[in-house]
Amino acid sequence: MSGTVLAVTPRTQAELAAVLTDFAQHGIELLVIDGGDGTIRDVLTAAATVWTGAMPRVAIVPSGKTNALALDLGILDHWTLDQALAAARDGASIVRTPGRGRTRRHRPETPRLPVRRGRVRRGDRTGAAAHRAGAFKGFAVGVALSWAIVQTLFGRASGMWRAGNRMHVRYDSAADAGRVADTDTHRYILLASTLTRMPLGVQPFGAARDGLKTLLVDAPPRWLAAAAPLIVAGSPAKWLDRAGYHRIDTPALDVTMEAGFILDGEVYPGGALTIRQAAPISFVVP
Template identity: 40%
Template structure:
């Protein structure tokens, strides 16, 4: 369920006037096995096309959609069965696709969700505290005996003029980045080929990005960033600029609703809950050298004067002339609105 470039034209249009299909609800008796729906991505890194063990529970229903267009039907069938638990077997990209296609099926009434970390990157499961060896049986057991962690994904809506009235092209995800972040993601693909995954990828690409930013000229893509306009809140107030470098450019943009990130990095400082973003202007080499301390949460003072903006927002708009990244895949330049989606209950140990 992955392609190199994930164009917004391929995302199902969500009609704001239509209601999501009603999920069949049922009350489980004490000791009764839950009804479980599994979206299994055989192309995920750690699945390697292996067959899934279907004999674990008679109430487990497994779907293996081969392309994104098959996901809405699979999820609608799960909704009709009244599943108690939706298990996503794959990486961050699979999670993004399921949450995107599930919006028209579940709306605001999602079942509990469990994620098995089977992809090259699994940032969500890092935040949830899910171990790498978590199994389907572990997830089913955790439905009644584990914990619940609540997160709201980001909804990224295209603001093009071609959308029909009341309909938008929208995708859901947890990590968005642009500028040098796009370059870092491309470098991360090379790191994958060398056998680096998850937190190791963050470390490898982070070191490489730091070296590029320290020693390259401002015309280098790592320091130049991308031309973008960021508008904050419902009023779309322009984000301030520090005055370092070209005011029309940002060296990096990073946004997420996760509270714990791979490798223990803390790009948002003391901010934890909700929609958070950090934008970096074309900062000096001296400030660039402070980035590792910032990511470790060691710098407590204000960084805005240095060109590093850390803030929370109810929503923000992004007009960008370059690709940006959402959960590992590139999206085209354009105008977008980023806001929080429905609150989802994730099952954790």
């Protein structure tokens, strides 16, 4: 690695694309992103259109509201640029295969760029409420999920959480090779991620593993008081799937829903969304 550092602060998507194009022309060896999950999403989304081949290594200096990716990589909140550069010189890195989402039917304000890594959660109001309550970084994910469970257990029978939202979900089943699952029904929650370690130690997808993982819960949720602790703890209990708590391993799935959704802490309107694994990225780690 050379000792030259190019530092910029783009303020629009157009500026970001121009900056990354300039970086690519300079042949940078390391792309450092200072920010949270939303900033990382924006940068890697734009970078995917600039580097059509192998991307440079990526280092993260966490400073945003949610830093789930930094947590997954074992990067502490106080990690600095100097530490990231030192780790890059030492060659410390880990490869992650991020998720990639693309909306296929847009409202005018919906971003059209592919998302290189993300989580999709039903309940656009919950994530925003968690941030307003002061729950940032990894805690926001736990607060949002906990609030959804509380609203379901103690809210009105006619409440939106129990009723769920209608979703059409289609995917190739990895557990049953060659079978295509195609369902159209009301769902309580859809949670998808390529992270191997979730905030607060929760394990909604079961045992830690690579790849795109999805938790899909039918609505209204059955036996939630008994199921919720098992889901959070990553229990492999077989009855959970029969009760409507489906853990899915698939490289891609198509989802269509009218309700809004949250991706990396940002709220998007409903519509058709394709979620799939993207090309591996090498991240610098401590």
